[in-house]
Amino acid sequence: MKKLYIIGLLAIGFASCKPQLEPSKPQQGEADFSRYVAVGNSLTAGFADGSLYRYGQEHSYPSMLAKQFAQVGGGDFVQPLLPGNYGYPNAKMMLAVRRGFCDAEASLKVIPFEGALDTPGSSTNISYQGPFNNTGVPGIRCIDYLVPGYAMYNPYAKRFFYNPTGARPLDEVLRINPTFFTLWIGSNDVLSYATGGGESSSTGISDLNLFSYSYDSVVRALGRNGAKGVILNIPDVASIPFFTTIPAKGLTLTKNDADQLNAKYNGTDMRFNTDGSPSYFVIQDSSVPRGYRQIKAGEMVLLSVPLDSIKCNKWGSAVPLPAKYVLTANEVSKIKTAVASFNQVIAQTAAAYNLPVVDMNAYLGTLMSGIKFNGISFNTTFVSGGAFSLDGVHLTPRGYALVANQIIATINSKYQATLPWVDVTAYDGLKMP
Amino acid sequence: MKKQLLLMGSLLLSSAVTFGAGYQLNLQGLRQLAMGGSGTAIPWDAATIFYNPGGLTEFRHLTLYASGQFIMPSAQYVPTPTGNFDARTKDKTYPTFNIYAGGPIVDKSKLSIGIGVYTPFGSGTKWDDNWTGRYIIQEIKLQSIFFQPTVSYKFNDIVSVGAGFIYAVGSVHLDKAIPLQNTAGADGHAQLKGDGHGVGFNIGVHVMPTEKMHLGLTYRSQVNMKVKRGYASFDVPSSVASSFPYTAFSSTLPLPQVLSLGVGFNVSERVTLQADINFVGWKAYDTLSFDYQDNTAALEDTHTPRRYKNTLAVRAGMHYKFSDKVQGMLGAAWDPSPVRDGFVSPDLPDANRGVFTAGLSYKPAPKLSIMAAVEYVRTIARKSSFDAEGFQGKYQTTAFTPGIGLAYNF
Numbered sequence: 018m019k020k021l022y023i024i025g026l027l028a029i030g031f032a033s034c035k036p037q038l039e040p041s042k043p044q045q046g047e048a049d050f051s052r053y054v055a056v057g058n059s060l061t062a063g064f065a066d067g068s069l070y071r072y073g074q075e076h077s078y079p080s081m082l083a084k085q086f087a088q089v090g091g092g093d094f095v096q097p098l099l100p101g102n103y104g105y106p107n108a109k110m111m112l113a114v115r116r117g118f119c120d121a122e123a124s125l126k127v128i129p130f131e132g133a134l135d136t137p138g139s140s141t142n143i144s145y146q147g148p149f150n151n152t153g154v155p156g157i158r159c160i161d162y163l164v165p166g167y168a169m170y171n172p173y174a175k176r177f178f179y180n181p182t183g184a185r186p187l188d189e190v191l192r193i194n195p196t197f198f199t200l201w202i203g204s205n206d207v208l209s210y211a212t213g214g215g216e217s218s219s220t221g222i223s224d225l226n227l228f229s230y231s232y233d234s235v236v237r238a239l240g241r242n243g244a245k246g247v248i249l250n251i252p253d254v255a256s257i258p259f260f261t262t263i264p265a266k267g268l269t270l271t272k273n274d275a276d277q278l279n280a281k282y283n284g285t286d287m288r289f290n291t292d293g294s295p296s297y298f299v300i301q302d303s304s305v306p307r308g309y310r311q312i313k314a315g316e317m318v319l320l321s322v323p324l325d326s327i328k329c330n331k332w333g334s335a336v337p338l339p340a341k342y343v344l345t346a347n348e349v350s351k352i353k354t355a356v357a358s359f360n361q362v363i364a365q366t367a368a369a370y371n372l373p374v375v376d377m378n379a380y381l382g383t384l385m386s387g388i389k390f391n392g393i394s395f396n397t398t399f400v401s402g403g404a405f406s407l408d409g410v411h412l413t414p415r416g417y418a419l420v421a422n423q424i425i426a427t428i429n430s431k432y433q434a435t436l437p438w439v440d441v442t443a444y445d446g447l448k449m450p
Numbered sequence: 451m452k453k454q455l456l457l458m459g460s461l462l463l464s465s466a467v468t469f470g471a472g473y474q475l476n477l478q479g480l481r482q483l484a485m486g487g488s489g490t491a492i493p494w495d496a497a498t499i500f501y502n503p504g505g506l507t508e509f510r511h512l513t514l515y516a517s518g519q520f521i522m523p524s525a526q527y528v529p530t531p532t533g534n535f536d537a538r539t540k541d542k543t544y545p546t547f548n549i550y551a552g553g554p555i556v557d558k559s560k561l562s563i564g565i566g567v568y569t570p571f572g573s574g575t576k577w578d579d580n581w582t583g584r585y586i587i588q589e590i591k592l593q594s595i596f597f598q599p600t601v602s603y604k605f606n607d608i609v610s611v612g613a614g615f616i617y618a619v620g621s622v623h624l625d626k627a628i629p630l631q632n633t634a635g636a637d638g639h640a641q642l643k644g645d646g647h648g649v650g651f652n653i654g655v656h657v658m659p660t661e662k663m664h665l666g667l668t669y670r671s672q673v674n675m676k677v678k679r680g681y682a683s684f685d686v687p688s689s690v691a692s693s694f695p696y697t698a699f700s701s702t703l704p705l706p707q708v709l710s711l712g713v714g715f716n717v718s719e720r721v722t723l724q725a726d727i728n729f730v731g732w733k734a735y736d737t738l739s740f741d742y743q744d745n746t747a748a749l750e751d752t753h754t755p756r757r758y759k760n761t762l763a764v765r766a767g768m769h770y771k772f773s774d775k776v777q778g779m780l781g782a783a784w785d786p787s788p789v790r791d792g793f794v795s796p797d798l799p800d801a802n803r804g805v806f807t808a809g810l811s812y813k814p815a816p817k818l819s820i821m822a823a824v825e826y827v828r829t830i831a832r833k834s835s836f837d838a839e840g841f842q843g844k845y846q847t848t849a850f851t852p853g854i855g856l857a858y859n860f
Contacts, residue, residue, distance in 0.1 A: 036526035036846035389840030392585030393629040437534040449687035
């Protein structure tokens, strides 16, 4: 008996010899997460790879935040989920090894999704499942939040708004009667102008006064019952791969082609390198007398440009790139000015309502120079950067997790909470064939 | 126009190989291990070939020694600044051994010779394959065996000296995940395996100023373990496989020099006390370089700063003679970490460590000793980061090492 007793003691002693750290205990601090609403656009909805699909929604940053909130008294979290993963309304993008029209060899390319079409029912209004905690609407601008019946013009809103024909988007986001909110709006007030190449056919940049008025109205309404929250500002185009992936000086020519172009454009200021080094693309520009010119450093070729046309049909050389694929210096400057003034409005409004700002503009700047998280390298390079999805504007689940952690850090410091950070490695990056 | 879709960035494999203080084993003799790892002053048995080659002349006849130790390390991680989960290493046992033989070349000679075969660096860490630090390390195993032929010379009854040449062999094996997911969402994987070898020496002076007092001073040189031809293999999505070729690599892992000063004192018929101070030259571990034979954009040679600092460890123990047949040992040590904040990696999360030891020796026959000893190592919980990989957390590690062995004095 005595021996057994000693062995038992030894066993207990041995177990207590192991490390005994206690993970820190999550605390809600001064915030009340019982009814959380996420207000925002496509970035909030979980849009990725050029479309909205269920897996992306399930890995939206609000859903990641809700999981952490749930550990400190957060309530149910309901999203207006789509039925399938094909993408709605258009197919999402995927990576595949393919041979382009003029390629000698197959290489990794971004192509439309080739999986099963599982979208039937996507347009059906599902407001009976609500009220929703994630009210992110792809495409929505700040100035749209005060427009009654807005959902009639936006299929994403139409499918989950309770009163699509009459309500303002602001009314819809307030239906949950939030105790806590995250607000990330304003990108589309300038970004849709930018992604459309700054053309008049696309949506223009929102009027600053209207932006300011709408922003203030939204923030005031969200906080009306003493709800606390976090505000995210908007990133500049310079840190988004959609605008930075294709270099202005990215036209590689054979000596023969370059000679022909130099002959063709003889007498102009256009020059093409004959030594195989890259030259500036030729772009349309209605502001110059002949209607085209070479692009300049600092101007941007958009990721939406058809690369096969550049390779096969002499786009960007003998055929000037259409203006909708290009941001000229003038357009870039307009965008930068708008981003700066919108962010100023955001900062001032946040200060007025004593709300913390997550400086996403600065964070994407940091991301551009590269960050490491648990052994994963992230930067803003297209595909290999890991943070941006295949459309070059929206994020991967891992990218959204990085955003969630920025928000959590801000909540913890402003509201004396100790929310656990999101484990970025638990989410997917880009999937490669 | 070429669209450069894939420049994966350098894959810093070298970041996953550290020889932390936890890999330095102080298990080269059971009796010494049981006294906090001290043993520079008093030549208790043939293990003095390691602890102080100068002490070998104390044995007037052939002396033999063999022991095995079984390291059972355990590490725990919790994320910082906040977190709600923890991770623990898998239970694994890493065996080590020591064999020594030595004695005077002829009866009553002042010159003694001997050989030691021992394992001064080793151990390993195995985390769950899917844990949050998997892109830094999943599993690492390090082994080393030192062969040390030794000569020792007794000038007089007070002073003797000894020197040993060291030939070391070792191996490193590591697994880690690569953050490139295939279409099913599974991570890529890298495995590095390499064998290395190196040379060094171990010299010591043993002084007995009085009948009751022993002094020892030893110096074990740095041993540069050269991995001339290791192999790296990768399992990544096929579209990027050409960037990750199966390739040879070379590297050098420096095992640090150790300068030890020891003192031992026979307090009474039954009680002996001894203590050591070890100066460990971890500073040699400044930068770790990996040279891959086939470089690609994703697989470049790496030079990772480690910036270890030198450390001073203190060890002390007591030897108690219960009877002619039974003896007991007790000891403790304080072993500070050479790893600076910002460089603490989860492959072996290093921290200041306390060591607690005990042992028993039993003589069933006058010439034969059977020994058993146990060492328990526990680090102070350490909150730190591994900045090169953007990894931070709080760690604690423990190791429980029982050992058993035999000594025979002719």
